[in-house]
Amino acid sequence: MPLAAKFESTDTLRTFLGELEALGARITAGTVLEALARSQLRFDDVAPFVTPQPDRYSRRRVARTEAYEVLVMTWLPGQGSGPHDHAGSVSAFKILRGTAHETRFALAADSLVDPISTGELHEGEVGLDAGDVIHAVRNDCSRKEPLVSIHVYAPPIPELRTFSARSAGAAPLMVSPLSRVAYSKISS
Ligand SMILES: [Fe+2]
Numbered sequence: 001m002p003l004a005a006k007f008e009s010t011d012t013l014r015t016f017l018g019e020l021e022a023l024g025a026r027i028t029a030g031t032v033l034e035a036l037a038r039s040q041l042r043f044d045d046v047a048p049f050v051t052p053q054p055d056r057y058s059r060r061r062v063a064r065t066e067a068y069e070v071l072v073m074t075w076l077p078g079q080g081s082g083p084h085d086h087a088g089s090v091s092a093f094k095i096l097r098g099t100a101h102e103t104r105f106a107l108a109a110d111s112l113v114d115p116i117s118t119g120e121l122h123e124g125e126v127g128l129d130a131g132d133v134i135h136a137v138r139n140d141c142s143r144k145e146p147l148v149s150i151h152v153y154a155p156p157i158p159e160l161r162t163f164s165a166r167s168a169g170a171a172p173l174m175v176s177p178l179s180r181v182a183y184s185k186i187s188s
Pocket of ligand 1 (some may be wrong): 084085086091135137
C-alpha cells in the first residue's frame with residue numbers, strides 16, 4: 001500500500017487506494033472519475049490529513065506511485081489557488097466537506113487567462129480535468145467552514161503551472177505553494 005504517512009487508514013480509504021492501484025495502466029480520466037465518484041469517502045476517512053494553515057491552503061499527500069498521487073487539501077474561508085493547470089495530468093477531486101468555488105479560464109494570445117465559467121461543487125460532488133483545464137479553486141470568504149477535498153493526479157504532476165488572470169483583482173490569486181513557471185516555458 002503506497003501510503004505516505006503512518007496512520008490508521010479506514011477501510012474506505014484503503015479500498016479506494018486499492019482501486020487506483022488495481023487500475024494500473026488503465027488509469028484514465030474516466031476510470032479515475034468513476035472510482036472517485038463511486039467511492040464512499042467521507043471527511044472522517046481523511047481526517048489525519050486535514051491540516052488547516054492560517055497563511056494558505058494546505059496540501060497533504062496521502063499516497064503516491066509512478067501512476068498517481070492522492071492529496072488532501074484544506075482550505076479555510078477565503079483561501080484559494082491562483083489560475084493553474086495540471087501539466088497534462090488527469091486531475092479529479094471530490095468535496096468531502098464544505099463548498100468549492102471553481103473558476104475556469106481560457107488562455108489568451110497575450111499569455112493572460114480570462115475567466116470563462118464559474119461554478120460550485122458541494123459535498124460529495126466530483127470535479128474533473130481530463131488534462132486541458134486551467135482553473136482556480138477557492139473556499140469563498142462568505143463560507144463559515146473549511147473546505148476539504150481529496151485530489152487524484154494521474155500521473156503525479158511535477159509542478160502546478162500557474163497563470164496570470166487578466167482581471168487579477170477579481171480572483172483570490174493566492175500564489176500556488178508549488179513552483180511557478182513562466183509562460184514561455186509552458187508554451188514551448
Ligand atoms: Fe487544480
